[in-house]
Amino acid sequence: MARHLLLLVGLLLAVAGAAAASEAERASEEAAQHVLLPRPLVLELPTEERCVGEGGADEDAELRCASWRMAAEANNLAPWTAVPEDCAPHVRRYLTGPAYRSDLDLVAREASAYARAAAADSAAVGATSDSDAWVFDVDETLLSNLPYYAEHGYGLELFDHREFDKWVEKGEAPAIPSSLTLYREVRDLGFKTFLLTGRSEGHEAVTVDNLKREGFHEWDKLILRATADRKKTATAYKSEKRKEIEAEGYKILGNSGDQWSDLLGYSMSARSFKLPNPMYYIP
């Protein structure tokens, strides 16, 4: 789209230059341009895609940023450290509007339908569901750090460990409602639940308090990042931990996380659920 816009601007400049070159030829130049110039694709934007922006948002940026967000969710982007500056308004609108909630709800409903089917399958083959397990990430999966990110540009600012730690230590991250519903359902179906988080072991107490206050009362294991795991990528650390869970005899049937590094690697779950998160990327 940017290319088309550049093309359009280039064409207009060329026309303007030509017209200025000879004032006398102006009329014929103008008459000719509709015939001579290729029809710029940028003008073919269908009107139904136009959104009423808060203060007239740039439609081109809106389109580009929606593509950026889609590419992030489909794991198509190279590792990124912050939301592209021109996409900050788009990301803010997405997170504070109904779309983020809608996306979260739909993923939770899909996970719930799968959990019920998987539990029924286990029951049908007479397998003890004692070994069926579900892995949940914590941040932006069970708990939301949106109040923190609202104060830090919704991912536009570079991640600040010290500031974020202060927020974590408050223990005030709210539950993501659809995740809480899913979590309770998965527990009720008999799944063992493993909470596998990138938070450090030093934050265990505050994380436990935060989770319980928000309605996550029981789990089978809360796995936090030990000092030895600090330098590993999340993909490596979480894969190792999932392998340990499997080695203990559990079958990981479901895995919910907002990062692809929660879901990919080895010892992958039978099915994974990628919750939306356009604010940050963890490799």
Added chain:
Amino acid sequence: MARHLLLLVGLLLAVAGAAAASEAERASEEAAQHVLLPRPLVLELPTEERCVGEGGADEDAELRCASWRMAAEANNLAPWTAVPEDCAPHVRRYLTGPAYRSDLDLVAREASAYARAAAADSAAVGATSDSDAWVFDVDETLLSNLPYYAEHGYGLELFDHREFDKWVEKGEAPAIPSSLTLYREVRDLGFKTFLLTGRSEGHEAVTVDNLKREGFHEWDKLILRATADRKKTATAYKSEKRKEIEAEGYKILGNSGDQWSDLLGYSMSARSFKLPNPMYYIP
């Protein structure tokens, strides 16, 4: 959202019933409802998310269908056989408007940046790039079947093998422009290109003709589905073929496909690029 709407409808029915029960109490009922009824969340949709629809599209469906499409792209959905009926208008608008093109362009640009970096890495370590390979799917990746799907509800109709075969046999599928650009760049960088398609071997000649006519002039191997592969899932068939490519000494550094079954399984590429496709799902 549907839940909220149901809640809203339920509340309104309850109110209507109560009001009808006694005509005399009507005024006081109406005065009381603003106090008594919980505030339905559906009313909190921020205005900036409202899109000017072609003939006033249902905003709730728009939100729901955008979530459905996002979930499809993030591989969160259970296998599906057709676009949900109420999402057909959303999918049609997406495909015929600028968003599909924008999404395709962005994925191609990401792939291109990665291809250049990967080629430079190979050159830096003195590795012969003769073994660097890129796998491309064909349908909805290099070639577009949009003209066919435009005549068949853009994924709303159940897939009809016979009708689709007729279309394939015409050999008139246009190139996806951003994929053609990427393809040429990847070739120029020295990657070997493997075209790995679910099309049957019987369609080899017409596929070759179609690809060449659309600008894909050279490749290292075009792999089509043999009779023996017919009953395999695409994930299994394509994984097997990628394994064979690796066994021949190639390193698959990139893989472009519009289906997750083009990308997942084993012998996975170092990096994968999921092109958008809300029209159909292949397991």
